[in-house]
Amino acid sequence: MNHDPYYWGRPSDEVYGQYNYNIANAKNVEQHNQNNSNFPKMNTQQPIITGTSVISSKFKNGIIIAADNVGSYGSLMRFNNIERLIKVGSQTIVGISGDISDLQYIQRILDELEIQQEVYDNDGGDFLIAPNVHEYLSRVMYNRRSNMNPLWNSIIVAGFDSEKKPFLRYVDLLGVTYHASTIATGFGSHLAIPLLRNLIPENKDYINVNEEQAKKVIEDSMRVLFYRDARSGEVYSYAVIRLNEETGKIEFEFNKKTKVEDQKWRFAKDIRGYGSTQH
Amino acid sequence: MKSTNIYLTSIGTGYDLSNSVFSPDGRNFQVEYAMKAVENGGTSIGIKCKDGIVLACEKIINSKLLVPGKNKRIQTVDRHLGVVYSGLLPDGRHFVNRCREESQSFKSIFKIPIPVPNLLDRIGLYVQNYTCYNSVRPFGIVGIIGGIDDNGSHLYMVEPSGSFWGYSGAATGKGRQIAKSELEKLKFDDLNIKDAIKQAARIISLAHEDNKDKDYELEISWCSKEFTNGKHEFIPIELLEEAKKFAEEDEGDEDEDEEEGEGEGEGEGEDTEMN
Numbered sequence: 001m002n003h004d005p006y007y008w009g010r011p012s013d014e015v016y017g018q019y020n021y022n023i024a025n026a027k028n029v030e031q032h033n034q035n036n037s038n039f040p041k042m043n044t045q046q047p048i049i050t051g052t053s054v055i056s057s058k059f060k061n062g063i064i065i066a067a068d069n070v071g072s073y074g075s076l077m078r079f080n081n082i083e084r085l086i087k088v089g090s091q092t093i094v095g096i097s098g099d100i101s102d103l104q105y106i107q108r109i110l111d112e113l114e115i116q117q118e119v120y121d122n123d124g125g126d127f128l129i130a131p132n133v134h135e136y137l138s139r140v141m142y143n144r145r146s147n148m149n150p151l152w153n154s155i156i157v158a159g160f161d162s163e164k165k166p167f168l169r170y171v172d173l174l175g176v177t178y179h180a181s182t183i184a185t186g187f188g189s190h191l192a193i194p195l196l197r198n199l200i201p202e203n204k205d206y207i208n209v210n211e212e213q214a215k216k217v218i219e220d221s222m223r224v225l226f227y228r229d230a231r232s233g234e235v236y237s238y239a240v241i242r243l244n245e246e247t248g249k250i251e252f253e254f255n256k257k258t259k260v261e262d263q264k265w266r267f268a269k270d271i272r273g274y275g276s277t278q279h
Numbered sequence: 280m281k282s283t284n285i286y287l288t289s290i291g292t293g294y295d296l297s298n299s300v301f302s303p304d305g306r307n308f309q310v311e312y313a314m315k316a317v318e319n320g321g322t323s324i325g326i327k328c329k330d331g332i333v334l335a336c337e338k339i340i341n342s343k344l345l346v347p348g349k350n351k352r353i354q355t356v357d358r359h360l361g362v363v364y365s366g367l368l369p370d371g372r373h374f375v376n377r378c379r380e381e382s383q384s385f386k387s388i389f390k391i392p393i394p395v396p397n398l399l400d401r402i403g404l405y406v407q408n409y410t411c412y413n414s415v416r417p418f419g420i421v422g423i424i425g426g427i428d429d430n431g432s433h434l435y436m437v438e439p440s441g442s443f444w445g446y447s448g449a450a451t452g453k454g455r456q457i458a459k460s461e462l463e464k465l466k467f468d469d470l471n472i473k474d475a476i477k478q479a480a481r482i483i484s485l486a487h488e489d490n491k492d493k494d495y496e497l498e499i500s501w502c503s504k505e506f507t508n509g510k511h512e513f514i515p516i517e518l519l520e521e522a523k524k525f526a527e528e529d530e531g532d533e534d535e536d537e538e539e540g541e542g543e544g545e546g547e548g549e550d551t552e553m554n
Contacts, residue, residue, distance in 0.1 A: 119355050
Protein backbone atom coordinates (compact mmCIF):
# COMPACT_ATOMS: atom_id res chain seq x y z
CA MET A 1 0.00 0.00 0.00
CA ASN A 2 1.23 3.45 -0.97
CA HIS A 3 0.96 5.91 1.91
CA ASP A 4 1.67 9.13 0.03
CA PRO A 5 -1.51 11.22 0.52
CA TYR A 6 -1.87 11.75 -3.25
CA TYR A 7 -1.63 8.02 -3.94
CA TRP A 8 -3.24 6.80 -0.77
CA GLY A 9 -4.77 3.39 -0.99
CA ARG A 10 -3.17 2.64 -4.37
CA PRO A 11 -0.99 -0.48 -4.78
CA SER A 12 2.60 0.67 -4.53
CA ASP A 13 4.44 0.96 -7.83
CA GLU A 14 7.51 -0.92 -6.57
CA VAL A 15 5.46 -4.04 -5.95
CA TYR A 16 2.83 -3.95 -8.69
CA GLY A 17 4.27 -1.69 -11.40
CA GLN A 18 2.65 1.53 -12.55
CA TYR A 19 -1.12 1.79 -12.36
CA ASN A 20 -2.71 1.11 -15.71
CA TYR A 21 -5.74 3.31 -16.31
CA ASN A 22 -6.82 1.28 -19.31
CA ILE A 23 -7.66 -1.68 -17.09
CA ALA A 24 -11.10 -0.39 -16.22
CA ASN A 25 -11.61 1.28 -19.60
CA ALA A 26 -11.91 4.51 -17.69
CA LYS A 27 -13.17 7.52 -19.62
CA ASN A 28 -10.66 9.81 -17.98
CA VAL A 29 -7.57 7.99 -19.27
CA GLU A 30 -6.79 10.78 -21.71
CA GLN A 31 -7.12 13.39 -19.06
CA HIS A 32 -4.77 11.58 -16.73
CA ASN A 33 -2.19 11.09 -19.41
CA GLN A 34 -2.42 14.69 -20.52
CA ASN A 35 -2.04 16.64 -17.33
CA ASN A 36 0.11 13.93 -15.85
CA SER A 37 -1.87 14.01 -12.64
CA ASN A 38 -3.02 10.98 -10.77
CA PHE A 39 -5.36 13.01 -8.64
CA PRO A 40 -8.96 12.03 -9.43
CA LYS A 41 -11.67 14.49 -10.47
CA MET A 42 -13.42 15.91 -7.45
CA ASN A 43 -16.84 17.50 -7.11
CA THR A 44 -18.48 19.36 -4.24
CA GLN A 45 -17.65 17.63 -0.97
CA GLN A 46 -19.29 20.08 1.39
CA PRO A 47 -21.28 23.26 1.30
CA ILE A 48 -19.37 26.54 1.88
CA ILE A 49 -21.75 29.41 2.63
CA THR A 50 -24.92 27.91 4.04
CA GLY A 51 -28.45 28.92 4.85
CA THR A 52 -30.22 27.19 7.71
CA SER A 53 -33.81 25.94 8.03
CA VAL A 54 -36.82 26.65 5.86
CA ILE A 55 -40.16 25.93 7.56
CA SER A 56 -43.57 25.66 5.99
CA SER A 57 -47.10 24.59 6.65
CA LYS A 58 -50.36 24.16 4.83
CA PHE A 59 -53.58 25.63 6.15
CA LYS A 60 -57.20 25.34 5.09
CA ASN A 61 -56.95 27.51 1.97
CA GLY A 62 -53.26 28.08 1.46
CA ILE A 63 -49.69 27.65 2.56
CA ILE A 64 -47.17 29.65 4.56
CA ILE A 65 -43.39 29.36 4.28
CA ALA A 66 -40.55 31.13 6.11
CA ALA A 67 -36.76 31.32 6.01
CA ASP A 68 -34.28 33.68 7.64
CA ASN A 69 -31.77 35.83 5.78
CA VAL A 70 -28.46 34.53 7.16
CA GLY A 71 -25.63 33.09 5.09
CA SER A 72 -23.16 31.30 7.39
CA TYR A 73 -19.51 30.52 6.66
CA GLY A 74 -19.08 27.64 9.04
CA SER A 75 -20.17 29.14 12.34
CA LEU A 76 -19.46 32.69 11.19
CA MET A 77 -22.50 34.79 10.31
CA ARG A 78 -20.97 35.88 7.02
CA PHE A 79 -24.05 37.46 5.38
CA ASN A 80 -27.33 38.71 6.78
CA ASN A 81 -29.06 39.71 3.57
CA ILE A 82 -29.60 36.43 1.73
CA GLU A 83 -33.14 35.98 0.42
CA ARG A 84 -33.85 32.25 0.46
CA LEU A 85 -37.46 32.31 -0.69
CA ILE A 86 -37.75 32.48 -4.48
CA LYS A 87 -40.96 33.31 -6.25
CA VAL A 88 -41.49 31.27 -9.42
CA GLY A 89 -44.38 32.16 -11.69
CA SER A 90 -47.36 33.85 -10.10
CA GLN A 91 -48.33 31.34 -7.41
CA THR A 92 -45.34 29.27 -6.35
CA ILE A 93 -42.57 29.83 -3.85
CA VAL A 94 -39.38 27.82 -3.53
CA GLY A 95 -37.60 27.87 -0.15
CA ILE A 96 -33.99 26.74 -0.19
CA SER A 97 -31.58 25.82 2.60
CA GLY A 98 -28.01 24.60 2.24
CA ASP A 99 -25.29 25.93 -0.01
CA ILE A 100 -25.90 29.54 -1.06
CA SER A 101 -23.96 29.39 -4.32
CA ASP A 102 -26.04 26.39 -5.35
CA LEU A 103 -29.10 28.39 -4.30
CA GLN A 104 -28.05 31.14 -6.68
CA TYR A 105 -27.58 28.60 -9.45
CA ILE A 106 -31.05 27.19 -8.79
CA GLN A 107 -32.42 30.72 -8.82
CA ARG A 108 -31.00 31.21 -12.31
CA ILE A 109 -32.31 27.97 -13.75
CA LEU A 110 -35.72 28.71 -12.26
CA ASP A 111 -35.64 32.13 -13.89
CA GLU A 112 -34.83 30.49 -17.20
CA LEU A 113 -37.68 28.02 -16.66
CA GLU A 114 -40.05 30.88 -15.92
CA ILE A 115 -39.06 32.74 -19.08
CA GLN A 116 -39.48 29.65 -21.22
CA GLN A 117 -42.83 28.66 -19.75
CA GLU A 118 -44.48 31.98 -19.04
CA VAL A 119 -42.84 34.78 -20.99
CA TYR A 120 -42.59 33.07 -24.37
CA ASP A 121 -45.86 32.78 -26.25
CA ASN A 122 -48.27 30.90 -24.13
CA ASP A 123 -51.23 30.74 -26.43
CA GLY A 124 -53.74 29.98 -23.72
CA GLY A 125 -51.72 27.06 -22.37
CA ASP A 126 -51.10 26.21 -18.75
CA PHE A 127 -48.94 28.38 -16.58
CA LEU A 128 -46.28 27.15 -14.20
CA ILE A 129 -47.76 25.69 -11.03
CA ALA A 130 -46.04 24.28 -7.96
CA PRO A 131 -46.14 20.58 -9.00
CA ASN A 132 -44.40 21.50 -12.28
CA VAL A 133 -41.71 23.43 -10.46
CA HIS A 134 -41.19 20.62 -7.97
CA GLU A 135 -40.97 17.95 -10.65
CA TYR A 136 -38.44 20.05 -12.55
CA LEU A 137 -36.30 20.65 -9.47
CA SER A 138 -36.43 17.01 -8.41
CA ARG A 139 -35.19 15.97 -11.87
CA VAL A 140 -32.34 18.48 -11.63
CA MET A 141 -31.39 17.38 -8.10
CA TYR A 142 -31.53 13.66 -8.91
CA ASN A 143 -29.54 14.13 -12.09
CA ARG A 144 -26.85 16.03 -10.23
CA ARG A 145 -26.57 13.47 -7.48
CA SER A 146 -26.46 10.67 -10.07
CA ASN A 147 -23.45 12.43 -11.60
CA MET A 148 -21.90 12.43 -8.11
CA ASN A 149 -22.01 16.22 -8.24
CA PRO A 150 -24.96 17.25 -6.09
CA LEU A 151 -26.46 20.66 -5.53
CA TRP A 152 -26.04 20.84 -1.77
CA ASN A 153 -29.54 21.96 -0.82
CA SER A 154 -32.81 20.98 0.77
CA ILE A 155 -35.70 22.55 -1.04
CA ILE A 156 -39.36 23.09 -0.21
CA VAL A 157 -41.75 23.92 -3.03
CA ALA A 158 -44.99 25.55 -1.93
CA GLY A 159 -48.02 26.61 -3.92
CA PHE A 160 -51.18 25.19 -5.41
CA ASP A 161 -51.83 22.15 -7.56
CA SER A 162 -54.03 22.07 -10.66
CA GLU A 163 -57.13 21.52 -8.51
CA LYS A 164 -56.30 24.62 -6.49
CA LYS A 165 -55.47 22.59 -3.39
CA PRO A 166 -52.47 23.61 -1.28
CA PHE A 167 -49.27 21.87 -2.43
CA LEU A 168 -46.18 21.36 -0.31
CA ARG A 169 -43.33 19.07 -1.31
CA TYR A 170 -39.68 18.55 -0.49
CA VAL A 171 -36.62 17.63 -2.52
CA ASP A 172 -32.99 17.46 -1.40
CA LEU A 173 -29.43 16.93 -2.59
CA LEU A 174 -30.02 13.18 -2.95
CA GLY A 175 -33.08 13.66 -5.11
CA VAL A 176 -35.30 12.38 -2.31
CA THR A 177 -38.80 13.85 -2.42
CA TYR A 178 -41.78 13.65 -0.11
CA HIS A 179 -45.02 15.44 0.57
CA ALA A 180 -46.43 16.48 3.95
CA SER A 181 -48.72 19.13 5.39
CA THR A 182 -45.87 20.50 7.46
CA ILE A 183 -42.30 20.44 6.14
CA ALA A 184 -39.12 21.88 7.58
CA THR A 185 -35.50 21.52 6.48
CA GLY A 186 -32.28 21.45 8.51
CA PHE A 187 -32.53 22.21 12.21
CA GLY A 188 -36.16 23.06 11.68
CA SER A 189 -36.94 19.39 11.10
CA HIS A 190 -35.96 18.81 14.74
CA LEU A 191 -37.13 22.04 16.37
CA ALA A 192 -40.04 23.30 14.28
CA ILE A 193 -41.72 20.09 13.16
CA PRO A 194 -42.91 19.15 16.70
CA LEU A 195 -44.55 22.57 17.04
CA LEU A 196 -46.09 22.38 13.59
CA ARG A 197 -47.36 18.87 14.26
CA ASN A 198 -49.05 20.04 17.43
CA LEU A 199 -51.22 22.11 15.14
CA ILE A 200 -51.47 19.60 12.29
CA PRO A 201 -51.00 16.09 13.74
CA GLU A 202 -51.66 14.29 10.46
CA ASN A 203 -51.48 15.34 6.84
CA LYS A 204 -55.22 15.49 6.37
CA ASP A 205 -55.68 17.80 9.36
CA TYR A 206 -54.53 20.96 7.65
CA ILE A 207 -58.11 21.67 6.54
CA ASN A 208 -59.01 22.40 10.18
CA VAL A 209 -56.37 25.08 10.49
CA ASN A 210 -56.85 28.68 9.41
CA GLU A 211 -54.27 31.19 8.31
CA GLU A 212 -53.87 32.95 11.68
CA GLN A 213 -53.20 29.67 13.49
CA ALA A 214 -50.64 28.58 10.93
CA LYS A 215 -48.98 31.98 10.96
CA LYS A 216 -48.74 31.98 14.75
CA VAL A 217 -47.05 28.57 14.83
CA ILE A 218 -44.64 29.62 12.10
CA GLU A 219 -43.77 32.74 14.12
CA ASP A 220 -43.31 30.62 17.26
CA SER A 221 -41.12 28.19 15.34
CA MET A 222 -38.95 30.97 13.96
CA ARG A 223 -38.50 32.24 17.51
CA VAL A 224 -37.55 28.80 18.86
CA LEU A 225 -35.14 28.38 15.96
CA PHE A 226 -33.58 31.74 16.73
CA TYR A 227 -33.18 30.71 20.37
CA ARG A 228 -31.65 27.31 19.74
CA ASP A 229 -30.18 27.16 16.22
CA ALA A 230 -26.84 28.95 16.34
CA ARG A 231 -26.85 29.42 12.54
CA SER A 232 -30.19 31.22 12.48
CA GLY A 233 -30.96 34.92 12.35
CA GLU A 234 -33.40 37.35 13.86
CA VAL A 235 -34.70 38.72 10.58
CA TYR A 236 -36.64 36.47 8.22
CA SER A 237 -38.89 36.48 5.17
CA TYR A 238 -42.19 34.70 4.95
CA ALA A 239 -44.68 34.20 2.18
CA VAL A 240 -48.36 33.35 2.30
CA ILE A 241 -50.18 32.03 -0.75
CA ARG A 242 -53.90 31.73 -0.22
CA LEU A 243 -56.95 30.93 -2.30
CA ASN A 244 -59.56 33.61 -1.78
CA GLU A 245 -62.64 31.43 -1.64
CA GLU A 246 -64.99 34.28 -2.54
CA THR A 247 -63.22 35.44 -5.68
CA GLY A 248 -61.60 32.10 -6.53
CA LYS A 249 -58.34 33.95 -7.09
CA ILE A 250 -54.96 33.05 -5.66
CA GLU A 251 -53.44 35.79 -3.52
CA PHE A 252 -49.74 36.10 -2.98
CA GLU A 253 -48.22 37.85 0.00
CA PHE A 254 -44.44 38.16 0.34
CA ASN A 255 -43.16 39.75 3.55
CA LYS A 256 -39.51 40.60 3.93
CA LYS A 257 -37.48 41.89 6.89
CA THR A 258 -39.82 40.40 9.50
CA LYS A 259 -38.31 40.31 12.99
CA VAL A 260 -38.61 37.55 15.59
CA GLU A 261 -41.03 39.07 18.15
CA ASP A 262 -41.70 38.37 21.86
CA GLN A 263 -38.21 37.21 22.66
CA LYS A 264 -37.77 36.18 26.27
CA TRP A 265 -34.25 35.16 27.11
CA ARG A 266 -34.72 34.25 30.76
CA PHE A 267 -34.35 30.58 29.93
CA ALA A 268 -30.81 31.25 28.79
CA LYS A 269 -29.42 31.58 32.29
CA ASP A 270 -30.40 27.98 32.99
CA ILE A 271 -28.57 26.54 30.02
CA ARG A 272 -25.89 24.06 31.04
CA GLY A 273 -23.16 22.56 28.92
CA TYR A 274 -22.40 23.53 25.29
CA GLY A 275 -19.36 25.51 26.43
CA SER A 276 -21.39 27.43 29.01
CA THR A 277 -19.30 28.41 32.04
CA GLN A 278 -22.30 28.06 34.34
CA HIS A 279 -22.37 25.13 36.71
CA MET B 280 -43.38 36.65 -62.82
CA LYS B 281 -43.98 40.26 -63.65
CA SER B 282 -43.08 41.95 -66.91
CA THR B 283 -39.38 41.64 -67.58
CA ASN B 284 -38.65 45.32 -67.94
CA ILE B 285 -39.02 45.83 -64.19
CA TYR B 286 -36.24 43.36 -63.53
CA LEU B 287 -34.28 44.28 -66.61
CA THR B 288 -30.96 43.89 -64.94
CA SER B 289 -31.67 40.64 -63.16
CA ILE B 290 -33.79 38.26 -65.17
CA GLY B 291 -31.78 36.18 -67.55
CA THR B 292 -28.44 37.51 -66.47
CA GLY B 293 -27.95 34.77 -63.92
CA TYR B 294 -26.90 37.09 -61.18
CA ASP B 295 -30.19 36.62 -59.38
CA LEU B 296 -30.04 32.87 -59.10
CA SER B 297 -27.53 32.50 -56.38
CA ASN B 298 -27.06 34.01 -53.02
CA SER B 299 -23.78 35.73 -52.25
CA VAL B 300 -23.12 36.73 -55.85
CA PHE B 301 -23.01 40.39 -56.81
CA SER B 302 -24.39 41.63 -60.09
CA PRO B 303 -21.96 43.81 -62.10
CA ASP B 304 -23.66 46.93 -60.76
CA GLY B 305 -23.11 45.80 -57.19
CA ARG B 306 -26.46 44.40 -56.11
CA ASN B 307 -27.39 41.18 -54.42
CA PHE B 308 -30.64 40.19 -56.07
CA GLN B 309 -31.57 37.40 -53.67
CA VAL B 310 -31.67 39.94 -50.87
CA GLU B 311 -33.84 42.22 -52.97
CA TYR B 312 -36.22 39.35 -53.73
CA ALA B 313 -36.43 38.58 -50.02
CA MET B 314 -37.58 42.16 -49.60
CA LYS B 315 -40.34 41.44 -52.14
CA ALA B 316 -41.60 38.61 -49.95
CA VAL B 317 -41.82 41.06 -47.09
CA GLU B 318 -43.72 43.59 -49.19
CA ASN B 319 -46.58 41.13 -49.61
CA GLY B 320 -46.89 40.37 -45.89
CA GLY B 321 -49.39 41.89 -43.49
CA THR B 322 -48.38 45.29 -42.15
CA SER B 323 -46.35 45.53 -38.94
CA ILE B 324 -45.47 48.74 -37.16
CA GLY B 325 -43.55 49.88 -34.11
CA ILE B 326 -43.74 53.20 -32.27
CA LYS B 327 -41.21 54.50 -29.80
CA CYS B 328 -42.45 57.13 -27.42
CA LYS B 329 -40.86 58.75 -24.42
CA ASP B 330 -42.19 56.20 -21.91
CA GLY B 331 -42.00 52.97 -23.85
CA ILE B 332 -42.63 51.20 -27.13
CA VAL B 333 -45.71 49.87 -28.91
CA LEU B 334 -45.75 47.08 -31.51
CA ALA B 335 -48.74 46.36 -33.69
CA CYS B 336 -49.59 44.11 -36.60
CA GLU B 337 -52.32 43.48 -39.09
CA LYS B 338 -52.87 39.75 -38.85
CA ILE B 339 -54.61 38.63 -42.04
CA ILE B 340 -57.19 35.92 -41.39
CA ASN B 341 -56.76 33.31 -44.10
CA SER B 342 -59.58 31.10 -42.92
CA LYS B 343 -62.73 31.63 -40.94
CA LEU B 344 -61.92 28.39 -39.13
CA LEU B 345 -58.92 29.90 -37.35
CA VAL B 346 -59.63 30.47 -33.66
CA PRO B 347 -60.09 34.20 -33.01
CA GLY B 348 -57.54 35.68 -30.63
CA LYS B 349 -55.13 32.75 -30.96
CA ASN B 350 -52.16 32.17 -33.29
CA LYS B 351 -50.42 35.27 -32.02
CA ARG B 352 -48.07 37.06 -34.36
CA ILE B 353 -46.29 39.38 -31.95
CA GLN B 354 -43.79 37.42 -29.88
CA THR B 355 -41.78 37.97 -26.73
CA VAL B 356 -38.02 37.37 -26.80
CA ASP B 357 -37.19 38.14 -23.20
CA ARG B 358 -39.19 39.81 -20.45
CA HIS B 359 -38.27 43.25 -21.76
CA LEU B 360 -38.18 42.55 -25.50
CA GLY B 361 -40.83 42.10 -28.16
CA VAL B 362 -40.68 41.30 -31.86
CA VAL B 363 -43.13 41.68 -34.72
CA TYR B 364 -42.34 40.93 -38.34
CA SER B 365 -43.80 40.91 -41.85
CA GLY B 366 -43.02 38.34 -44.50
CA LEU B 367 -42.70 34.57 -44.41
CA LEU B 368 -44.06 33.39 -41.07
CA PRO B 369 -41.77 30.37 -40.60
CA ASP B 370 -38.74 32.57 -41.28
CA GLY B 371 -40.07 34.90 -38.61
CA ARG B 372 -40.46 32.07 -36.13
CA HIS B 373 -36.88 31.03 -36.72
CA PHE B 374 -35.77 34.65 -36.37
CA VAL B 375 -37.55 34.94 -33.02
CA ASN B 376 -36.05 31.66 -31.79
CA ARG B 377 -32.60 32.95 -32.64
CA CYS B 378 -33.34 36.21 -30.78
CA ARG B 379 -34.32 34.14 -27.75
CA GLU B 380 -31.18 32.04 -27.94
CA GLU B 381 -29.02 35.15 -28.18
CA SER B 382 -30.68 36.83 -25.21
CA GLN B 383 -30.44 33.64 -23.14
CA SER B 384 -26.79 33.25 -24.04
CA PHE B 385 -26.10 36.87 -23.11
CA LYS B 386 -27.80 36.36 -19.78
CA SER B 387 -25.93 33.14 -19.04
CA ILE B 388 -22.64 34.99 -19.45
CA PHE B 389 -23.34 38.42 -18.00
CA LYS B 390 -26.24 37.61 -15.63
CA ILE B 391 -28.20 40.65 -16.75
CA PRO B 392 -30.95 40.98 -19.37
CA ILE B 393 -29.53 41.74 -22.79
CA PRO B 394 -29.54 45.45 -23.69
CA VAL B 395 -31.50 46.01 -26.90
CA PRO B 396 -28.58 47.30 -29.02
CA ASN B 397 -26.51 44.23 -28.04
CA LEU B 398 -29.26 41.92 -29.23
CA LEU B 399 -29.38 43.76 -32.56
CA ASP B 400 -25.62 43.54 -33.01
CA ARG B 401 -25.90 39.80 -32.64
CA ILE B 402 -29.05 39.24 -34.64
CA GLY B 403 -27.94 41.56 -37.44
CA LEU B 404 -24.79 39.50 -37.81
CA TYR B 405 -26.85 36.31 -37.90
CA VAL B 406 -29.24 37.59 -40.57
CA GLN B 407 -26.34 38.92 -42.63
CA ASN B 408 -24.76 35.47 -42.63
CA TYR B 409 -27.74 34.18 -44.58
CA THR B 410 -26.73 36.42 -47.49
CA CYS B 411 -23.23 34.95 -47.72
CA TYR B 412 -23.69 31.30 -48.64
CA ASN B 413 -25.03 29.46 -51.64
CA SER B 414 -26.69 26.79 -49.55
CA VAL B 415 -29.07 29.19 -47.81
CA ARG B 416 -31.44 31.99 -48.72
CA PRO B 417 -31.87 35.29 -46.90
CA PHE B 418 -34.62 35.75 -44.32
CA GLY B 419 -37.93 36.57 -45.98
CA ILE B 420 -38.89 38.95 -43.21
CA VAL B 421 -38.32 42.41 -41.87
CA GLY B 422 -38.35 42.27 -38.08
CA ILE B 423 -39.25 45.12 -35.77
CA ILE B 424 -37.67 44.68 -32.35
CA GLY B 425 -38.63 46.92 -29.44
CA GLY B 426 -37.87 46.92 -25.75
CA ILE B 427 -36.76 48.70 -22.65
CA ASP B 428 -33.36 48.44 -20.97
CA ASP B 429 -31.31 50.55 -18.56
CA ASN B 430 -30.83 53.19 -21.26
CA GLY B 431 -34.54 53.62 -21.90
CA SER B 432 -36.72 52.43 -24.76
CA HIS B 433 -35.40 51.24 -28.10
CA LEU B 434 -36.98 50.41 -31.43
CA TYR B 435 -35.10 48.77 -34.30
CA MET B 436 -35.92 47.28 -37.68
CA VAL B 437 -33.82 44.45 -39.19
CA GLU B 438 -33.84 43.84 -42.93
CA PRO B 439 -33.07 40.65 -44.91
CA SER B 440 -29.65 42.10 -45.75
CA GLY B 441 -28.81 42.06 -42.06
CA SER B 442 -28.70 45.83 -41.73
CA PHE B 443 -30.63 47.30 -38.83
CA TRP B 444 -31.57 50.86 -37.98
CA GLY B 445 -32.97 52.54 -34.91
CA TYR B 446 -36.33 54.20 -35.47
CA SER B 447 -38.87 56.38 -33.73
CA GLY B 448 -41.57 54.84 -35.86
CA ALA B 449 -41.06 51.76 -38.01
CA ALA B 450 -43.34 50.14 -40.57
CA THR B 451 -43.04 47.16 -42.88
CA GLY B 452 -45.24 44.87 -44.94
CA LYS B 453 -47.88 45.56 -47.53
CA GLY B 454 -49.23 48.80 -46.08
CA ARG B 455 -45.88 50.28 -45.11
CA GLN B 456 -46.11 53.31 -47.40
CA ILE B 457 -49.34 54.55 -45.84
CA ALA B 458 -48.13 53.56 -42.39
CA LYS B 459 -44.85 55.41 -42.84
CA SER B 460 -46.49 58.60 -44.02
CA GLU B 461 -48.85 58.43 -41.01
CA LEU B 462 -46.00 57.71 -38.61
CA GLU B 463 -44.12 60.72 -39.93
CA LYS B 464 -46.97 62.96 -38.74
CA LEU B 465 -46.62 61.81 -35.12
CA LYS B 466 -44.83 63.99 -32.59
CA PHE B 467 -42.66 61.32 -30.97
CA ASP B 468 -41.20 63.68 -28.37
CA ASP B 469 -44.47 64.25 -26.57
CA LEU B 470 -46.38 61.13 -27.52
CA ASN B 471 -47.36 59.11 -24.47
CA ILE B 472 -47.75 55.38 -24.69
CA LYS B 473 -51.54 55.27 -24.38
CA ASP B 474 -51.88 57.67 -27.31
CA ALA B 475 -49.30 55.63 -29.19
CA ILE B 476 -51.54 52.57 -28.83
CA LYS B 477 -54.47 54.46 -30.33
CA GLN B 478 -52.31 55.75 -33.16
CA ALA B 479 -51.03 52.23 -33.81
CA ALA B 480 -54.59 50.94 -34.14
CA ARG B 481 -55.47 53.82 -36.45
CA ILE B 482 -52.39 53.36 -38.63
CA ILE B 483 -52.92 49.61 -39.01
CA SER B 484 -56.52 50.22 -39.94
CA LEU B 485 -55.49 52.79 -42.57
CA ALA B 486 -52.80 50.49 -43.90
CA HIS B 487 -55.41 47.77 -44.31
CA GLU B 488 -57.46 49.93 -46.71
CA ASP B 489 -55.64 48.53 -49.76
CA ASN B 490 -56.24 44.99 -48.66
CA LYS B 491 -59.86 45.37 -47.67
CA ASP B 492 -61.14 42.15 -49.20
CA LYS B 493 -59.38 40.18 -46.50
CA ASP B 494 -60.33 40.17 -42.84
CA TYR B 495 -57.72 41.01 -40.31
CA GLU B 496 -57.20 40.87 -36.59
CA LEU B 497 -55.42 43.69 -34.77
CA GLU B 498 -52.63 42.73 -32.40
CA ILE B 499 -50.98 45.33 -30.18
CA SER B 500 -48.32 44.86 -27.53
CA TRP B 501 -46.44 47.34 -25.38
CA CYS B 502 -43.46 47.67 -23.14
CA SER B 503 -43.53 50.48 -20.62
CA LYS B 504 -41.81 51.28 -17.34
CA GLU B 505 -44.97 52.75 -15.89
CA PHE B 506 -47.68 50.34 -17.03
CA THR B 507 -45.99 46.97 -17.51
CA ASN B 508 -43.03 47.35 -15.19
CA GLY B 509 -40.64 47.21 -18.13
CA LYS B 510 -42.12 43.95 -19.42
CA HIS B 511 -43.25 43.26 -22.94
CA GLU B 512 -46.90 42.23 -22.92
CA PHE B 513 -50.02 42.27 -25.01
CA ILE B 514 -52.15 45.27 -24.11
CA PRO B 515 -55.18 44.59 -21.90
CA ILE B 516 -58.41 43.80 -23.75
CA GLU B 517 -60.06 47.08 -22.63
CA LEU B 518 -57.24 49.13 -24.11
CA LEU B 519 -57.42 47.14 -27.33
CA GLU B 520 -61.16 47.74 -27.63
CA GLU B 521 -60.67 51.43 -26.88
CA ALA B 522 -57.96 51.66 -29.54
CA LYS B 523 -60.13 49.86 -32.10
CA LYS B 524 -62.98 52.25 -31.38
CA PHE B 525 -60.65 55.20 -31.80
CA ALA B 526 -59.46 53.84 -35.14
CA GLU B 527 -63.03 53.26 -36.32
CA GLU B 528 -64.21 56.74 -35.37
CA ASP B 529 -61.21 58.29 -37.03
CA GLU B 530 -61.87 56.35 -40.18
CA GLY B 531 -65.45 57.64 -40.21
CA ASP B 532 -64.17 61.23 -40.00
CA GLU B 533 -61.77 60.77 -42.84
CA ASP B 534 -64.39 59.32 -45.18
CA GLU B 535 -66.35 62.54 -44.81
CA ASP B 536 -63.33 64.75 -45.40
CA GLU B 537 -61.99 63.22 -48.55
CA GLU B 538 -63.94 60.87 -50.71
CA GLU B 539 -61.26 59.50 -52.98
CA GLY B 540 -58.27 59.48 -50.57
CA GLU B 541 -56.09 56.66 -51.80
CA GLY B 542 -52.56 55.88 -50.74
CA GLU B 543 -49.72 54.95 -53.03
CA GLY B 544 -50.63 51.91 -55.05
CA GLU B 545 -48.33 49.21 -53.80
CA GLY B 546 -50.67 46.31 -53.48
CA GLU B 547 -51.45 45.42 -57.07
CA GLY B 548 -49.27 42.30 -57.34
CA GLU B 549 -50.62 38.76 -57.43
CA ASP B 550 -52.34 37.63 -54.28
CA THR B 551 -50.02 35.37 -52.45
CA GLU B 552 -50.78 33.43 -49.34
CA MET B 553 -48.19 35.34 -47.42
CA ASN B 554 -49.18 37.69 -44.65
